[in-house]
Amino acid sequence: ADKVVLQLKWVTQGQFGGYYVAKDKGFYKEEGLDVEIKPGGPDIAPEQVIAGGGADVIVDWMGGALVAREKGVPLVNIAQPYQKSGLEMICRKDGPVKTEADFKGHTLGVWFFGNEYPFFAWMNKLGLSTEGGPNGVTVLKQSFDVQPLVQKQADCISVMTYNEYWQAIDAGFKPEELTVFNYTQMGNDLLEDGLYAMEDKLKDPAFKEKMVKFVRASLKGWKYATENPDEAAEIVMDNGGQDENHQKRMMGEVAKLVGDGSGKLDEALYARTAKALLDQKIISKEPSGAWTHDVTDAAAK
Amino acid sequence: MQAPSVVSAKDLCLTYQANDGPVRALSDVNLDVRKGDFVSFIGPSGCGKTTFLRVIADLEKSTSGEISINGMTPEEARKARAYGYVFQAPALYPWRTIENNIALPLEIMGYGGADRTRRIAEALDLVSLSGFEKKFPWQLSGGMQQRASIARALAFDADLLLMDEPFGALDEIVRDHLNEELLKLWARTNKTICFVTHSIPEAVYLSTKIVVMSPRPGRVTDVIDSTLPAERPLDIRDTPEFLGIAHRVREGLRTGHSHEV
């Protein structure tokens, strides 16, 4: 079987359920692939792994991929299983922030490591400085958890709809006690988990063919996972996931982001992502060739 | 009337526990040192002289028997700073200059200011080391280091002096000089001195009492009370009386050695 190494952006969890299901259910094997899934972690940059030859294909957010492309790692989006963003900012209702207008002078928790672009794009749009002071917001580099909200170290924190939000609920907050700013609903969302491969390798038809098979099987996995979230959560648990209940909930939430399951990149969303990055000068020139529909098109056949 | 007892040992025994079995270093030692005595200890190498001084100084605990210093236990005596000790090796602190090495006991015992400076100068002068105040120990010759360690013990006032071969590494002239100085100091201050030496003439010249020891196990084989007068010019060493005592000491030593060599 052809070997394919997939590098995830984060640890084994429902967020990547589709891939684990595809592996566990033998979808990859059916395509003649032998897929190794490498979990990520807080300091693993999948872009670096693929540049170092440690992976054939990676799960990455569009922002990170475009930046890497500009730095000489020619990543190409070959499929976009997540059509919506799961990023939110939540604030305590008993705190000072109720609307966007209240941000001024308050402290917000943000994830960095390439996950900060949507936030800065949003603040850019609101015209708020992120350097602190009475007319700007104070930004904290937020850790893995929701402790800053619990301990009131921040007025609002970043969460994923499928993950940290539920940790806040577990920590005793009721949904009605939280103000939620959802990036997708505000129209500030940037593209999240997509599949990326190296441009030069894609020029090789054999590799491209392998990717087509991979994407086809992965999408099949995603379809299965969204239809059978509990079983998918079990599979994630078997592969090293933590906290079964949590994974089940996560699969449920993730299903909402996957959308129609075609895995096809939405060009408008791509354009918005690219523009947001350009506006903030995170990338310096309009990227080109950063995505292709060839793989998803071929996979759909 | 007899002077009060300063060191009094009864049936004193000490056994070291070594890796290859116990070593009997002192065996049934009985001794009485009175205030103002100048006692020399002489005996073959390894017979327990140092060990005995260490017991007096409370650096070693006797295994059995009794010992009292000024009527106190050795520990109490040590805490009362009853004695000054000159070790067999110089034991100078390498991070202190000679001057500061001599200042060490003075600092600890709280001699301050001008008194301290004066005492250091005097002690250095006594052992002819003036001019070497600012040197570090490793910059001195072996004999100079030994003199510095003598100066350190003489710089403060202790009624009992324990000296373990203080003049071993010194030439005859310096030795004679220091012998005289020590006798003067002793006469002047009425100190009690316990003095280990390997030189028979030195022992006879200095002491009011000579303790001859023999090894394995260390015990006292002879205690000789000197009949020499208190006033002792250096040439007393040629008198028949002196030679007689020296002869007795030598014989004592020889018997102690008889079973070895």
Next chain:
Amino acid sequence: MQAPSVVSAKDLCLTYQANDGPVRALSDVNLDVRKGDFVSFIGPSGCGKTTFLRVIADLEKSTSGEISINGMTPEEARKARAYGYVFQAPALYPWRTIENNIALPLEIMGYGGADRTRRIAEALDLVSLSGFEKKFPWQLSGGMQQRASIARALAFDADLLLMDEPFGALDEIVRDHLNEELLKLWARTNKTICFVTHSIPEAVYLSTKIVVMSPRPGRVTDVIDSTLPAERPLDIRDTPEFLGIAHRVREGLRTGHSHEV
């Protein structure tokens, strides 16, 4: 015909650089030691005896002047393992037993197996330390440590022996015994010996040549060739000839001291 020269120093000077300025330790030393000589060095504490031995042993570099050992530079001589050295302090390795301390030079110089064992036993016997093979240095008395260090230097064959006050911490009996043994060894092996001592009788009794030194700066003030016969029973020390030489040494020492004490 004269025996070949073993140590030959011409206008040798050595200055130590100390923190508070230079110290002149040797000044224009001229000396010639011939094969088979037994040379004693005597002089006040701090006059440069140790320093001179260290120059011979290539442990210290002279500042000016010339020195040759067996016609070689000190460094070449050291590398040819031309000498054995007994330091003023015992310098035993604390982690080795006495036996293993003596084995150290033998290991390094490649004496193996039975030869090594025999040499260790002989050397220990010579200094009367048999039975203490397995002890660690700190379990020995000061004198015993010094004897162990002598044994270490005698255990291997070197034609030149440099001994820095080897018998300083030993009692008269042991000292006499070792003096005799050393003389026997010297007579038997035709070694050349440079011997530092503070005892005038010892120097006279042992030596064929006595070098009297004086301090600040260290220089040689007198070189006395002994007129005593090669065969020397212990009671030679009472002959007038012996006393005459001793007197000359004492006078030499006294002049050396004149400007201090």
Next chain:
Amino acid sequence: MRHLSFSWQGVTALLLCAAALASLPLLGEGATRPLSDGTASLIFIIVAAAALLSFAPQPTAYRATVLFIGAHGAAWMLLSALSGNEATATRAFFLLLFASWLLAWRCVTELSKLQPITAVGKSALQLLIPAIFGAWILILWEAVTRGAGVPFILLPPPSAIGTRIMASLPILRDDVRQTIFKAVLIGYVVGCLSGFVAAVLADRIAFLRRGLLPIGNMVSALPIIGIAPVMVMWFGFDWPSKAAVVIIMTFFPMLVNTVAGLAASGSMERDLMRTYASSDWQTLLKLKLPAAMPFIFNALKINSTLALIGAIVAEFFGTPIVGMGFRISTEIGRMNVDMVWAEIAVAALAGSIFYGVIALTERAVTFWHPSIRGG
């Protein structure tokens, strides 16, 4: 008599030159600005000449100078040949570079033999030798990354890092202020002091020594990664939580070393103190502490680097958006690897200065120790 003085480095360099000659050219296909034959032969001549001249029976200083010029001249020419020709270096290129490196090595060996008389000369040499060594780390790094075309986001060449440092001085300054002047210094001082105090207490109170030391051992290995989030929970986002991590990290080495040091004084020296009936504090102050100094400085040295690592790593777990650790973890996510290495370079520089100051203090304080007096 004057011998030629061969050195294995020189001979090997000549052999490498020959091997390089056999596998010319220096730059392979795709070089946009190919090297002229003249330049290429000049490089060969410089390396070979320096190697040959270094065998001449001349004073050390002369040999060192020849080698210095030869090695660095060749390296400089080789590196400049790379600009515009990235990723085209061939085997011959690297063989030649390797040959120059050997010459530099020989140069350092010769320099270490020099015994300058003046104090200025001594300190200059003391700086020059590690500088050459370091320069060659950078030269080889530059040549490999650019010559072999290592992807920028894996390892940027030092020149790019240097450019980035120059361009980001204000940011670097703020980060250093946040991380080093707040977290590291305060944490280091408090951590070392408390380790020291604990050791002294343990030395004085047998009960503590027996009870505290085993527990201290355990605390020591509380991994930073585990305690950092906890400290952030307890002490908030700003530098106090980082200082707390530094305290915990530096505590143990100081404790262990000081305890060992306090036990290191000789038994006769201790006996001397007993004869003075010196109080425990006096014995501590006048004997045990001075004797422990070599050990304590050991801990101070180890801690100087640990503190820096601790503070930087602690910033990975929630910080205000300034600080070296924050920058490193953020910029690596943004693929600004040059910025990451710029921070690392600054950290290394700061750490080395920190260490150097401690090492100098050590020389002054433990001048009496055989390791300083010359062992």
Next chain:
Amino acid sequence: MKPDTFKNKIVPVTTILLALIAIWYVAAVLMNAPFQRDMDSRAGATPTTFEFVGKTLAQPKPILPAPHQVAQNVYENTVLRSLSSNRSLVYHGWVTLSSTLLGFGFGMLLGILLAVLIVHNRAMDRSLMPWLVASQTIPILAIAPMIVIISYNVLTGDNALAHLLNLDSDASRLVSKALISTYLSFFPVAVGMVKGLRSPEIIYLDLMRTYYASPMQTFWKLRVPASIPFLFTSMKVAIAASLVGAIVGELPTGAVAGIGSKLLAGSYYSQTIDIWAALVVGSLLAGVLVAIVGLAGKIVDRAMGGRPA
């Protein structure tokens, strides 16, 4: 066991341990109280002080878990789980221990080697030492992922080294983690050994010179024995550092196995009790390792004629 082991070891250790636990309980109540108060006020509950304290010590995700919560977690995950279970702390502890020991071994070798070079070679002393120092100021967490990933790729890839060593993927993962431990542990050993190898008194070195002992002989017969106290002190620091390295090295492997992965997994989900359980196991491991080194040091000291204090 000697009769006074009880008096001299067990009593002090337990006393201090009990004192620490008491402090821990107090701290747990104090730190968890604000959140509990928050919860209670939102739920409109008004518990008695006693109930309140009870609740602060029984939160599922407390800021500071109470000792009994941690103990229970450790108990469940050690005794009650099969050793091979993914959730067994014994299993994770073993994973961490193996790379700790491997890394420590490498670190000792490297550290001693460097110290030997530095002590014997002037050029090395002058040029290497500053760069060793610099190497230690590189924050490992920043480069740990690169090291682990790259070395794993190298070891499992298609190259000369991989073919030479021929490690399977588990062994490669172990070695690449151990490299982090090596990186952290070699430095204390190098610094300590440089000091130790230079610690012999000058007269001892002079003695060796008089024998014209080769550098090797001086090294083995004098420098090494003289450096032993320094060696064991450094080893204690190094083994602790090595454990930290192993844990750090486990993070970039995607939290698969080891104490580090437990810590990381715990922190994703704010499972503070899990974190503390992993911390406790890690610390116990450290305590045991350091104690073993200490014991070895004592034995060696005794064998080398060390004088009982």
